[in-house]
Amino acid sequence: MDEDVLTTLKILIIGESGVGKSSLLLRFTDDTFDPELAATIGVDFKVKTISVDGNKAKLAIWDTAGQERFRTLTPSYYRGAQGVILVYDVTRRDTFIKLDNWLNELETYCTRNDIVKMLVGNKIDKENREVERNEGLKFARKHSMLFIEASAKTCDGVQCAFEELVEKIIQTPGLWESESQNRGVRLANQEEGGRACGGYCSLL
């Protein structure tokens, strides 16, 4: 691990099959987009170091497979995660409706109760939108999640989604300090950054 990395955070991406979880991750880590991306097998893993408010954080991102047949594998990855990105497809209402199931699963298997959740409505570049932004925002508020709409294809909001999440995790005392013992860096009292999309984040 690099000397100046503050902490390593475990981030999980979940959501229905085909909502673009892997595409979001690929856009975030490699800044590429592949419209023909194959379905994830089991789980995918990527590491990326990002800098938030001058603090470097190493993200270990587990991108789970949305397909039903891999569902049995997913629960084991919830353990120890500090942040979770819940993705739905704004052009498919069914993926939005299923969010409740995912939240239930998260509740069941997650080992922490202060895990930071981020709701991402993906594919906003598409015409045939079925889920309005307000609905997503409402859902996020109800379940005290961060919210953003994004498009992996056009790169809209992707970076922001991850940055927001990490920022929130770092601001949450007790969520990550134990992971970086003996470092003696405390950020608990750090004031919220002056970013345009702090808290409940909204682009568009």
Next chain:
Amino acid sequence: MDENSDDKDPSEFAGRSLSEPARFAYAGLCAVSLGQLFREKEQRSYSMEFIEGLVNWLQLSDSVIPTMVAFANGLGGEGTDTFVQLLLEEPILKKSPVTITQDLMSFSLKDGYYDARARVLISHVTWLLRVPVEAMESFEESLIETLKERKPEPSETVDASRKKKETRKKLKRYFLIGLATVGGGTVIGLTGGLAAPLVAAGAATIIGSAGAAALGSTAGIAIMASLFGAAGAGLTGYKMKKRVGAIEEFEFLPLTGGRQLHISIAITGWLCTGKYASFAAPWHSLMQSTEQYCLAWESKYLMELGNTLDLLLNGFVNMVAQEALKYTVLSGIVSALVWPTSLLAVASVIDNPWGVCLSRSAEVGKHLAHLLLSRQQGKRPVTLIGFSLGARVIYFCLQEMAQEKDCEGIIEDVVLLGAPVEGDAKYWKPLTRVVAGRIINGYCRGDWLLSFVYRSSSVKLNVAGLQPVNLDDRRMVNVDLSSVVKGHLDYMKQMDTLLKAVGIKTKECHMSSFVRETMIPAGDSVNEEDTCIGTDNASEDCDHWCWEPVPKNQESPPPSTKASGSSIQSESTRIQNAVTPEDCSEVTSPCNNDQTQASCSSDIITDQEILSTTDTASPVPQREHCL
């Protein structure tokens, strides 16, 4: 990497016929296990290569490799439970979970090279899937059986084919193991590629013509000659060509004449006239592998030493003094120990031959190291077992190997009993690089002879044969043998008991499991759980490696060892007189798994007793080959 995927029907390979999630779980299970077993930097490249190969072997998408690599690096930390659960729910595996073991072995052997780490991994995975280790061994044996039947190929053809192999990489695709399932069991065909048509003919009877056709037509036959060393001659073919250094004698004698995919080499610590005049004598009950050798080394000096030891213990120092010594040493005040004048008077008698043998054993160890590094034994795992100076040979062998590159993956387990070597953990650290499985240090706190010969040496209070080695590594296992070993000479006389105590298989183990197989288990089973020390290591759910490491900053033996020590001690009188199955299972608890323990539990009793007690054991593993 995957030369065989294009010309083989995937259905032939059990691993590939699994569903995709199961294959992912299978690869994940191996990756996580590799991460747990071989976390060290030196082993990293092997793990990565293994994982990449396995992903290809299972025809998984390359995109999972980063994930698997993350698993192997200990990331994810989710453990193996989910994977195991998912695998066990797979229809094929529900019927026979041993399929994974077999597939993994086929994969590991496909290049004619059986790495010790692969074997450790396979047995770990086998254990995780709750398959008895015997199933794995019998599968190994069936591999050998198949090979033996097809063997009549002259060594020239083997040589020729090997040359071809080197020059023409294309041929590599011939070297795979055909696998076909018949009914419940899986039969594997492997032999020299040149004998392929012959094999197919023979195999048809076993596999059924369809499977055999696949074997023969695509020549999906592995050349396994490299597994067995030069032309399969084994270690007995090795003769020391010239005098090396100070070594006068160095030769391998076969202990058991079989053929196995892994071998054991036993090293005797001294010789003495009478019953123990030969190198093989102490090892009569050893049955860790069906192919075992003992090392004959420097018999002249070892005989001299042995006779001196005998004389010393039975003549010069009277029994009373010996007892007093033993308890003084046992109580740990050895630093303040005043050696009896009677002993000091004859010190020169022992010091001289001991000193000679100490230096010779180190030399022999180094020679053995280079011999093993040059793969005279073939490309298969080796287990080394030795007591007293034999253990010293092993220690120096491992130290020497650790300094060479490519030393990994040769040695599976090592057993050092009463080793006259440094016991400081820092000296043992390099050994972890060489040994894939376990490093077992059997010691005796009351071994006054060891204390005595080291009385003036700088390491006198830090001898491995007298105390646990506090090395923090999953490989390190310390076994307190104080209750079995009454004096240094007992290492030779009590070898049978000691082998069981440290979890090495003996002939009776094989016998009893054979007997048990033929008998229907009766209701009144011995509560093995109760009699096993360190309850955690006996429980099925825990990782069987977990109990082994010795905590770093601990003066005394780790809990489990401690427990074993004290329990052995409390039972010591009983062990001496009549060993009951309960006692044995206590002593044998460091066995690899419950089943081994179970099969060990009736070891020391006579055959008749075996017959009467074996039915007390828990459900029996299926064994096809015994003895």
